[in-house]
Amino acid sequence: MKRDEKNQGYIGMMASQFLAGLLALLMSAHSVTAQDATPPGDKKVEYSPYPEKSFPNTVYFGDTHLHTSFSTDAGMVGNIRGPEEAYRLARGEAITSSSGLEVQLSRPLDFLVVSDHAENLGLAPAIAESNENLLLNAWGKAVHDRAKVSNDPIGAYEMWITQVNAKDDKLDGSGMSKVFWQRSNEISDKYNEPGLFTALIGYEWTSMPNGNNLHRNVVFRDGMDKTSQIVPMSSYDSDDPEDLWAWMAAYEKKTGGRALAIPHNGNLSNGLMFDDVTLISKKPIDNDYAQRRMRWEPVIEVTQIKGDSETHPALSPNDEFADFYSWDTGTFGANPTTPDMHPREYARAALKRGLVYEEKLGANPFKFGVIGSTDSHTAIASTEEDNFFGKVSMAEPSADPHYRLDEVIVGRFLADPSKQIRHFQTASGGLAAVWARENTREAIWDAIARKEVYATTGTRLRVRLFAGWDYVESDLTRSDFAEYAYQHGVPMGGDLTAAPGNKAPSLMVRALRDPDGANLDRVQVVKGWVEKNGEAFEKIYDIAVSDGREIGKDGRCKEPVGNTVNLEDVTYTNAIGDAFLQAYWKDPDFDPEQRAFYYVRVIEIPTPTWLAYDRKVFGSKIPEGGKQVHQERAYTTAVWYTP
Incomplete structure (x- = not known):
């Protein structure tokens, strides 16, 4: 090896050792200062915005x-x-x-x-385990022996039904x-x-x-x-x-x-x-x-x-x-x-x-x-x-x-x-x-108590409903949609009062299909209100429909979504309907002097029922009137308006 090459190799080795040592020193210093150092500036900066958020998400x-x-x-x-x-x-x-x-x-x-x-x-489990509390009670021992000793569970069940119907608790005090x-x-x-x-x-x-x-x-x-x-x-x-x-x-x-x-x-x-x-x-x-x-x-x-x-x-x-x-x-x-x-x-x-x-x-x-x-x-x-x-x-x-x-x-x-x-x-x-906000007893119970809940017929489709006086259509596409909606209106279960300047309430609705389920047919608002004579009325408005169908001047879409269900092999396809529907809707018939409520119903496209699956798996003969196709749905809690 030439002298220059040897020198370069020596210098390179020394440089590598120096850099490695410097890096170790820096990492060591960082590990110490990371615990002690404060962010730059006089004010502590919080990067994550979520610990202070409280709206349900x-x-x-x-x-x-x-x-x-x-x-x-x-x-x-x-x-x-x-x-x-x-x-x-x-x-x-x-x-x-x-x-x-x-x-x-x-x-x-x-x-x-x-x-x-x-x-x-x-x-029932007390009978199965011959529970001591049960056997010390005269009726309890009798029903136990009827079910377990005489092997007559139906007779034992009838004994129980008789005393339930008579409002006579034979196990009182046991x-x-x-x-x-x-x-x-x-x-x-x-x-x-x-x-x-x-x-x-x-x-x-x-x-x-x-x-x-x-x-x-x-x-x-x-x-x-x-x-x-x-x-x-x-x-x-x-x-x-x-x-x-x-x-x-x-x-x-x-x-x-x-x-x-x-x-x-x-x-x-x-x-x-x-x-x-x-x-x-x-x-x-x-x-x-x-x-x-x-x-x-x-x-x-x-x-x-x-x-x-x-x-x-x-x-x-x-x-x-x-x-x-x-x-x-x-x-x-x-x-x-x-x-x-x-x-x-x-x-x-x-x-x-x-x-x-x-x-x-x-x-x-x-x-x-x-x-x-x-x-x-x-x-x-x-x-x-x-x-x-x-x-x-x-x-x-x-x-x-x-x-x-x-x-x-x-x-x-x-x-x-x-x-x-x-x-x-x-x-x-x-x-x-x-x-x-979180999956705990307290959070789930509190949501039920404040009525921020909705019902589904078994599907896991997601629905958001907000109502307010000042929403505009562009609010549907905000990146902070939910936070903004909570700040400027109320969710399902909420109340609007005293329409400001006789404004009509505006609703913002988002509906997302069950990720493993069926597409959506339509989103509807169901309104109820009371006239001055004390009579109550209802009206349905289609506010979002799939597949480019039209909503008429009367607020309804008359064209059905279609049906892809194949009953022979009990399947359907999501070739119709939409995975996501959203709508901004302002009540066109609002009277600020009338009490009213608004809730949302979301309808899925047709899908097979459990009877159809039973027919396929077991060859069951479906009785007359048995449904093999239906349209599952969700119902939200209402928002109420009080003059």
Whole structure:
């Protein structure tokens, strides 16, 4: 090697060593100063804007109405899966169903309320384990021996039904309810994982005067440190919702916790759910009743397995989407449903009557938000059409039509069998959608309490609704859309008052399809209002439609979206519809002197139902009237306007 080359090599080596040492020194200095140094300038600079944000920015999907084997009407008719399995499935695990089938959700839920019936909570598992509290009670031992020793579970179930109908709690004083309430609470706390999955503690209060459905799910904001201090109120104690409200008030006073109740869909109440008089005294509802009802029951369940109660074709004759799983012939008692009951059963009619009541009383008893849930009694919170495990465990997937298709769900005691509703007429939904900042008990419960929620029929489509006085169309495309909308208006569940300068309210709506589901057909605004003569009206406006179709001057799109469903192989395509629809809409018929509400309904394109999948998998013969194609949808909570 030449001298110059040797020198260059030596110099290069020395330079490399120097740079390596300098780099190590700099890194060492950085590791020290990084902990001590402050950003340049006199003022501390925060780079991330999100810690101080508070507006809800995520929609969480869950089920607030799921029964397990702890519910006697589930556990004594075939369900052997308890709260543990219900939470595991909801969180994404595969479990084995009561009929021995492996089942898993296509996607986990974000939250779940196991809402087992308070009436003799845990009787079925108590029989199975020969629970000591049960055996020390004379009736408890008798029902245990009938089911387990004599191997007559149906006879044991009939023993239970008899004493429930008689309002005669044979297990009173046995401590059974406390034992299984404690066990249920422990399981909820075990599976509650803030930020990842919310297990809300709750139960069902099963008021059913004369077989009419006035059930409520009671949902707590709290953990078992508070909820274990009480034993749930049941319908043995009272059928009166006002007594339930008083009980919840006593719970809050005793524990410092929070509770609310969610009435079931009113279509099976025979006109009692949204009645004009109180249940027991039959006194006309007044201001005090209206305020208490909305304090304790801020939302209702508007859609579930046992039909949809948004509206009814007889109440909304100009609404071509009104007849969606209309269960309208009877309840669980012997009295049939009659058309005069419908206005006091369906949500849209109740919302309209609520405006009338507010004019008269100064308070609105029906100013509720809306959610969906399943009311499944299988411990399986599945709402997918190709994964529907039925209302009860006897009706889990099977080629045997006896339970899967023909089991009577409603109207068992009606004189006219043609008015009975059977399992093939069930829907597979629904779901509760909640706008919140984080996935915790507190955030989910608070969103329900403030009514920033919406219902879906089982799909996971996303909907945003804002209303205000000063929005303009270009606000739809803002990069800070949600933050700006919250700052200058109100979300679903909110209130607008006293139109400034007689301005009409403007709505901004965004709808995004379920990422694994069907495209959207249209977005609609449903408006209700009260005229000066006290009469309430409704009108539907199509505000966004897919595929370039036109909305007429009357605010309606008359052209159907089409249908891509292939019933032979039970498929559909997203060749029609749009994945995303948004709209800015200003009420063209606004009168600042009229009370009004506005909610949004989003309709999907046609898709196959669970009956179509059953036909393909099992070769089932679908009974006459069975739906094989439907259009799933979402309903938002309204925004209300008060002069």
